[in-house]
Amino acid sequence: MRANFILSEVWIGLRRNLTMTIAVIVTVAVAMALLGVGLMINAQVGLMKTFWSDKVEVSVYLCKKDSPFPTCKATPKGVSAAERGQLQQQLGALPQVAQVLFEDQAMAFENFKKTQSANSILAQVVEAKDLPESLRVKLKDPEQYQAVIDAAKGMKGVSTVIDQRAQLENFFGMLEKLRYAALAVALILVLAAILLIGNTVRLSAFNRRRETGIMRLVGASNLYIQLPFVMEGMIAGLIGGVVAAIMLIVAKVFLFEGTTSAFAVNSQLGWDSVAEVITLTMVIGVVICVLASFVTLRRYLRV
Amino acid sequence: MRANFILSEVWIGLRRNLTMTIAVIVTVAVAMALLGVGLMINAQVGLMKTFWSDKVEVSVYLCKKDSPFPTCKATPKGVSAAERGQLQQQLGALPQVAQVLFEDQAMAFENFKKTQSANSILAQVVEAKDLPESLRVKLKDPEQYQAVIDAAKGMKGVSTVIDQRAQLENFFGMLEKLRYAALAVALILVLAAILLIGNTVRLSAFNRRRETGIMRLVGASNLYIQLPFVMEGMIAGLIGGVVAAIMLIVAKVFLFEGTTSAFAVNSQLGWDSVAEVITLTMVIGVVICVLASFVTLRRYLRV
Amino acid sequence: MIHFDNVTKVYANQNRPALDHVSVDVDKGEFVFLVGPSGSGKSTFLRLILKEEKPNSGAIHVAGKDLARLSNFKVPHLRRRIGCVFQDFRLLPNKNVYENVAFALEVIGKPRRFIRKVVPEVIELVGLEGKAHRMPDELSGGEQQRVAMARAFVNRPMILLADEPTGNIDPATSIGIMKVLDRINRTGTTVVMATHDAAIVDSMRKRVVELEDGKIVRDQSRGVYGQAY
Amino acid sequence: MIHFDNVTKVYANQNRPALDHVSVDVDKGEFVFLVGPSGSGKSTFLRLILKEEKPNSGAIHVAGKDLARLSNFKVPHLRRRIGCVFQDFRLLPNKNVYENVAFALEVIGKPRRFIRKVVPEVIELVGLEGKAHRMPDELSGGEQQRVAMARAFVNRPMILLADEPTGNIDPATSIGIMKVLDRINRTGTTVVMATHDAAIVDSMRKRVVELEDGKIVRDQSRGVYGQAY
Numbered sequence A, B: 001m002r003a004n005f006i007l008s009e010v011w012i013g014l015r016r017n018l019t020m021t022i023a024v025i026v027t028v029a030v031a032m033a034l035l036g037v038g039l040m041i042n043a044q045v046g047l048m049k050t051f052w053s054d055k056v057e058v059s060v061y062l063c064k065k066d067s068p069f070p071t072c073k074a075t076p077k078g079v080s081a082a083e084r085g086q087l088q089q090q091l092g093a094l095p096q097v098a099q100v101l102f103e104d105q106a107m108a109f110e111n112f113k114k115t116q117s118a119n120s121i122l123a124q125v126v127e128a129k130d131l132p133e134s135l136r137v138k139l140k141d142p143e144q145y146q147a148v149i150d151a152a153k154g155m156k157g158v159s160t161v162i163d164q165r166a167q168l169e170n171f172f173g174m175l176e177k178l179r180y181a182a183l184a185v186a187l188i189l190v191l192a193a194i195l196l197i198g199n200t201v202r203l204s205a206f207n208r209r210r211e212t213g214i215m216r217l218v219g220a221s222n223l224y225i226q227l228p229f230v231m232e233g234m235i236a237g238l239i240g241g242v243v244a245a246i247m248l249i250v251a252k253v254f255l256f257e258g259t260t261s262a263f264a265v266n267s268q269l270g271w272d273s274v275a276e277v278i279t280l281t282m283v284i285g286v287v288i289c290v291l292a293s294f295v296t297l298r299r300y301l302r303v
Numbered sequence C, D: 001m002i003h004f005d006n007v008t009k010v011y012a013n014q015n016r017p018a019l020d021h022v023s024v025d026v027d028k029g030e031f032v033f034l035v036g037p038s039g040s041g042k043s044t045f046l047r048l049i050l051k052e053e054k055p056n057s058g059a060i061h062v063a064g065k066d067l068a069r070l071s072n073f074k075v076p077h078l079r080r081r082i083g084c085v086f087q088d089f090r091l092l093p094n095k096n097v098y099e100n101v102a103f104a105l106e107v108i109g110k111p112r113r114f115i116r117k118v119v120p121e122v123i124e125l126v127g128l129e130g131k132a133h134r135m136p137d138e139l140s141g142g143e144q145q146r147v148a149m150a151r152a153f154v155n156r157p158m159i160l161l162a163d164e165p166t167g168n169i170d171p172a173t174s175i176g177i178m179k180v181l182d183r184i185n186r187t188g189t190t191v192v193m194a195t196h197d198a199a200i201v202d203s204m205r206k207r208v209v210e211l212e213d214g215k216i217v218r219d220q221s222r223g224v225y226g227q228a229y
């Protein structure tokens, strides 16, 4: 059993079954590229979530003078510096809270102007003294905002509590849907790919059943008969994986960089995660091909 | 050439080449489902664009008393009712303009409260009299806003002109990207499907070349030899189309209805467009199968 | 019935012709043995009659038709009038014996009733009664050859071509097959049979055409197999 | 060398056995003709020796090994010591004549130098010199049979099985083939040959085993083909 004879058999097989080989390559490439995009969307959504979650804080607005909020009835003159310090301490003592910062009217106005830039008229009508002061509460775990909100709401001098997360929830809901849809499509495609590749290998074995039958009768061993098929599958899988990798890199450059910059998010998917995804899809592609070959051949190439 | 003999041949062919048939069905189903999703995303994006475009107007803000805008220097006391009427006429005379409506401070405040509901603090600090009056200009063709903006900017008593479109541009940019990405993926898949189906049919023909060779030598006509293949392809294509249709309906219910409601858009893709997409993909699927069969057989089944 | 006029056939990529300026006339109702060593062009001669191959030069007329002028569209009609037993049988591997024989009738659109009557008769004629429902790969070599035989003459063709129809059959069965061929020939069918079986050729005393290296070296009206044996 | 002990073989879904309580002993270096009518079980007998089929009952020993106890893993090694000419040739359709013959050596790992020397010799031996680079479908039936022949004995097997090796060959070439077989036999190779060719059997005067309906009806040490002819 000389290696170069086997290799030449593999080469002949690949060339003769060129359409087969192309079919496997196309199937692997398409399925793996879409699986890769799915995984990348998944990673991107994860990144965006943590990016935003990190930024998100609970805003505890303090009562101004003559504030119409019912909770401000107790402090008609607004919150004094001492009261504010007390609040700050109380909030900081909560187990979920990481940090409490004070935002005075000037800072609030700055932030307001930044976020309202698109609507320049408002920036003209609102003045710093119109805006309420607030305490910005950073959480240890962004998911545990409810307890903090509940606690803060009962405190004296607090007009209202706003969790920015609520405003992002819709957006996140959509992202989650996108993530699941992408993964579902990718999964269906991988299943389809397994089916198609298994089928292709089976056809290939079926086409050559006469040949393999002759090989057996001439005394070729099982390994010898199966090896070319499995190696053909592996090579086709590898080529398909490379094509998929190219498609993924293109997707990364044109799709992801474009979209995320449109979202004004600097939580770009790094090249390292892309490399990870490519490696993963490549391995999956080759493993699928080899497994499909083996399982199929078990049935077709009995002694 | 009896019809029921041919049908029985087709049935035998489909059953014997069951894995072939399944391969074609899976290929058609996946490719057509993704093409369908692509087309639906395309339609959805189109719908959303027109929905928003329709809603979008050019807002021409009028100068208030003591307005800090440099263009308001000429009218330090604000715009009088007569001047406002004149402006309204001037704008209405522009060829691109469909309608000009006046929004007074009370209406502006209403709208403001509606759009700012998420940020309840602002609603507390802004009063009706803080807000500027404006003329809301509806355009005949939403694309031609630039000319209107340019014209309005030069008019006396106008503080600033805002095209809401500019605010939506980012969002639309993303939608466009999404649309093109979806169509590109769908196109790749359709090409892959054509390749895979052509390949499958060719293998099927190749597998049966002995049989078809015998048929020819026994005196079967070309049509008689090719018909079963083409019909097999057609039936497989049809079944694949049906599977794709089911997948599209599922996508419509779970994906699109979910996402669009998350966007708070009531420009839902109607069932009629879904039906259109399904019909289209089905026809494409069957045509691909039949064409792939025919072209492939041309080469393989010569007399 | 069959006229070869100076026919030469060189297969692609070959330098030696498989048939070399061959001219033969076979009349209606004749029985012709085609003999000659292996590779002398017997199968090629039969393939040309079926228009399975095309000659490089020369004209072939079969049943009054010039094959060179016959459009591809008309070829099936020609073939329906020619029965053929191939050297490698060419049975449909996915149909059983009955279906294989019936196939030749179904292709030309015979009614089912007719098929049900004729096919079992022919199967019995070649001695395969009781094996009608076997698949080809469940038959011995000789049995497969007899199925091919049955398929070739089930539709009573005008011309019957047989390429070594007794190559894999024992002498006793061969004699039976030859009797059938003779009977078919007596009903007016032209029979052309390529064979190596000296005993059969010698016993039948029919016209013998001998090929060697693609050339006709003998054409004898009541001939024997030859000198080699 | 080959011992059949009360072997019965019934193919799946058949009621009549293809071989029916057959007991035969073939010694090392013997030359045995297997004769009998079509469908009598000759090919089945050969297939059992190769372990291509398994018997329903009885024991088969080949080269001292009990086939029933031989693991699947060991079967290839057995087959490498047995050369076989199949009734339907079984050439690899995608390899040319040279490669088909060389294949039997490559499978068992012979060095390339050896292959280059031996293969052309064997091709010449069967009279196919100059056709080494033809594909099987570019050969006549008899030429294909001779390629199968060459492949079977290129690796000098211990046992040579031949299923109608002269079925498609003209008598002159047949005699050549038989001379080769005889020569191989004289070097110590056991030869079992199924045939219908009465002339050959009669002229060789070797041991004849006759089958009928799966039963051995005759086993003669210097026999002739039989009474039927």
Ligand SMILES: Nc1ncnc2c1ncn2[C@@H]1O[C@H](COP(=O)(O)OP(=O)(O)OP(=O)(O)O)[C@@H](O)[C@H]1O
Pocket: C011, C012, C014, C017, C018, C036, C037, C038, C039, C040, C041, C042, C043, C044, C045, C087, D137, D138, D139, D140, D141, D142, D143, D168, D169, D170
């Ligand atoms: N498809 C082909 N391509 C190239 N050469 C071919 C082809 N078919 C046959 N030949 C060559 O043409 C010659 C005649 O072949 P043919 O099959 O007609 O012989 P034959 O008389 O039928 O022989 P046999 O008795 O062995 O069947 C042979 O030398 C053969 O090698």
Ligand SMILES: Nc1ncnc2c1ncn2[C@@H]1O[C@H](COP(=O)(O)OP(=O)(O)OP(=O)(O)O)[C@@H](O)[C@H]1O
Pocket: C137, C138, C139, C140, C141, C142, C143, C168, C169, C170, D011, D012, D014, D017, D018, D036, D037, D038, D039, D040, D041, D042, D043, D044, D045, D087
């Ligand atoms: N795979 C199979 N399945 C079922 N029956 C079979 C199978 N192979 C052979 N047979 C039957 O077994 C019997 C013996 O077949 P075998 O091939 O051994 O005959 P043979 O002596 O070689 O005949 P021939 O001279 O025609 O080749 C025949 O009746 C045949 O129909």
Ligand SMILES: [Mg+2]
Pocket: C042, C043, C044, C087, C163, D140, D141, D142
């Ligand atoms: Mg021939």
Ligand SMILES: [Mg+2]
Pocket: C140, C141, C142, D042, D043, D044, D087, D163
């Ligand atoms: Mg046999």
